[in-house]
Structure formats: C-alpha cells, structure tokens
Amino acid sequence: MSVAFLSYVGLIVVPYLRHRRAENGDPDHFEWHFLVPCRDEEAVIGDTIEYLRTTFPEAHVWVIDDDSGDDTAAVVTARRGPRHGGDWHLHLVRRVLPDARIGKGEALNAAYRELRAWMGAHADVDRTVVVVVDADGRPAPDCLRVCSAEHLFGDPAIGAVQVDVRMSNRGQAPTTPSRFGRRFGSALVRMQDLEFRGAIAAIQMSRGVTGTISMGGNGQFTRMSALQSITTARGPWRGALLEDFELGVHLLTTGWKTGFTVDTHVDQEALYSMRRFLAQRTRWGQGTMQCARYIRRIWDSGHLSTLGAAEMMYYLAQPWMQLLGTLIYPIPFLLLATRAVADPVGVWTWFTEGAWILFAVYGSFGLAPFLIWGPIYRARCEPGTSFGRSLAYGFLYAVYIYTFYITSWRAAYRLLRKQNGWTKTRRNTEAKNLHVIALDH
Secondary structure (H helix, E strand, O other): OHHHHHHHHHHHHHHHHHOOOOOOOOHHHOEEEEEEEEOOOHHHHHHHHHHHHHHOOOOEEEEEEEOOOOOHHHHHHHHHOHHHOOOOOEEEEEEOOOOOOOOHHHHHHHHHHHHHHHHOOOOOHHHEEEEEOOOOOEEOOOHHHHHOOOOOOOOOOEEEEEEEEEEOOOOOOOOOOOHHHHHHHHHHHHHHHHHHHHHHHHHHHHHHHHOOOOOOOOOEEEEHHHHHHOOOOOOOOOOOOOHHHHHHHHHHHHOOEEEEEEEEEEEEOOOOOHHHHHHHHHHHHHHHHHHHHHHHHHHHOOOOOHHHHHHHHHHHHHHHHHHHHHHHOHHHHHHHHHHHHHOHHHHHHHHHHHHHHHHHHHHHHHHHHHHOHHHHHHHHOOOOOOHHHHHHHHHHHHHHOOHHHHHHHHHHHHHHOOOOOOOOOOOHHHHHHHHHHHHHO
C-alpha cells in the first residue's frame, strides 16, 4: 500500500513540476460578478470591498449579509452612499432570520436569485461569470485575464474554473506574547500554504487528466449558464457543508467541464489557532461525508469516464478510510507490545537480528510521500527557502496530515448527532480583538 501511494504521489507531482504558464485571454469578453458571503465580517469586509472595486473596477461586487450581529451591512451601505460616489457596482444582499444563518450555500443561492433578477431575462448568461470570494479573499489582479484564456472560459464547454489558493499571512507570526505560540502559529500557517499550493494544486492538475477538477470555496469562478443548468427551486447550491465540492459534482455530472490554474491565485488568511483549524477541517470533513450521497449519481453519470468516477469516489471515501485506518494501524503495534511484555528478550533479539529493517522500510515509505512536498514547495513556490528548511517543512507536513484523523472522527460524531449547522470560522483579527477585550476586563 505504501509503494502504491508513493507511486500515486509521483504521478501527480510530474505534471505539477512540468507546468508552464499559458497565454492570457481578454476579460472584456465577459461580465464579472463577485459574490462575497458574510456573517459578522465587519473587521475585514471594508478592506475587501475597497480591494475588489479598485482592482476590478468593471466588475460588480455582491456582498451577502447573512444576518450578521455586527455592522457588516452598515459598512457596505456606507460605501454605496454619496460619500463614496454612489457606487452602483456594489450591491448588498440582506438576509434575516429565520431564513438566514442556515449555511453558506443558502447565502449564495440568495445572491444568485437577486443577480438573476437584476440581469433580466435577456442577459447573456454564457458570457457572465460568477466569482465566489471569501470576506478576507484577495484575488490576484490578473485573475480575470488568466481565467479568460482559451483553455479556460475561452472554451465554451468549461463551466467553472478554480484558481490556486495562497495564504496571505505565510511567513508571519501571530501577535502573542508566547514564543512557542508565535512559532507554532507561524508553522501552522506555513503548513496550510504548503498544503494548498503544493499537494492540493498538484492533485487538481492530475484531475485534469481524469476530468474531475473540483471547486473550492474561495476563488471559484462559475459561468452563469452552468449555474442555471443545475438550478433547483432552492438554487444551484444544495446545502452540503462542502458546498463547493457539491457544486462541482453537479456541474460534472450534468456534462460541464471544469478547469484549474496555478497561473493566478486568490490570497486568504490562514489560521494560527489549532482549535479553530480543527473546527474548520471538521466542517470540511463532515461536508465530504455528506457528499457520499452522490456516489450513485457519480457512478451512473455518462459524462464521467470510469477513471474519473473512480477518482471522485476515492476522494469521497477518504474520511471513512481515515476512520478505518485509526482502528487498523495500531493493531500490529499493540500485538508487538503485548509480546514484548511477555517475552522482552525474544522480541529484542528478533528486532536486532534484522526486524529493524522492516521498521525502517515501513517508516521510509510511510514518510516519503509527505516529506517530498517540502522540497517541491521550495522549488515551485518559495525558491528563497533553504533546502534544509524545506526538509523540515516536509517533516512537519507529515505530522500535520495526522490532524485529519482527528477531524474525521469529530466529523463522524457530528454527522451521527445530526449537527449539520454551519459555523463561521473566526478570523485572526477577530480572535486578536477578543483577546484584547479579555485583557481589558
């Protein structure tokens, strides 16, 4: 199994390392609409609006206020007023309870309905592109040109494009008095950046071969006609916690192609806190488990190849395989420990006379698929990093991966208890402000 997994990693690494930048397209051929779902985002939404409207002046920005308890809506309203020149490219979609706070997908559905009504019945939906951006997201200035390329939205068969995701606070330490806290937080951010720009980017490129490129929740570009083709009474999004992957499933099984590019990117803020990180990944894991209901749809789809269907089902099986792995992997070590208690001399003799080689081989093959991402990350993303530090990144990434075993169990527990609610992950800025308030009191 270790050899097979190492071979799989090798197959996805090669196209990732061989990638060459493609020629840009003309964004004037399309109409662009940014959807920014918000729940209590007063701390960041003002700067995000300023960035989007300044960087993409011809695009429309739709901020979705999901019944925030802070002044998120007021920030948007103020920026639409005369003081800011009456910006009619900025729109506010207001949601209130009981219809609000029931998931990111439902918030996006509300914006989709308002956008469709605003566009009118005779709009050119093939030339309209909807871009989902997090409240702290910063799409690169060239992202519209890159996504307009011939192999992306220049191809009418492409229904959606996912861009590379980078962590804007990579290399930055949290502002905490604890030296350990600063180092731990900085390392956790670096691992998130390595994961997205390294392993996830490589996997997405390999999915170009299987035709199963998936969507992410940030930096997700979708053609309006593609959204329209999968729209139900509630909208294009169906309510899973992993609403981005769910959207991709429906696009692919309806016959649309999807694209991915590392030629541009969206910046987002990584989490310094392990507690908030585990909560976020638990939600993602639970969303993946919920999407298992689409296995039959994937299997029966005539638009997916056998290889493509197998790849998607492998992805959906991962959290369940992690649950199984935590039960199976310890068994040999427990048996060895039991034997060592009963016959310590015999076990030591067995180990020193050659069995240690088995442990070395097992450890090497188990570690190598993760260790190599450190040097790969250095080669493709951070060339200024020393080779020694890149090896350290690889070792840290191998440890980082084990957090997914924890989040898989947490996700399964929430699933069994039918705790399907969506909870916003608190931003680093908000966490810092809460810390300051606590000190003041």
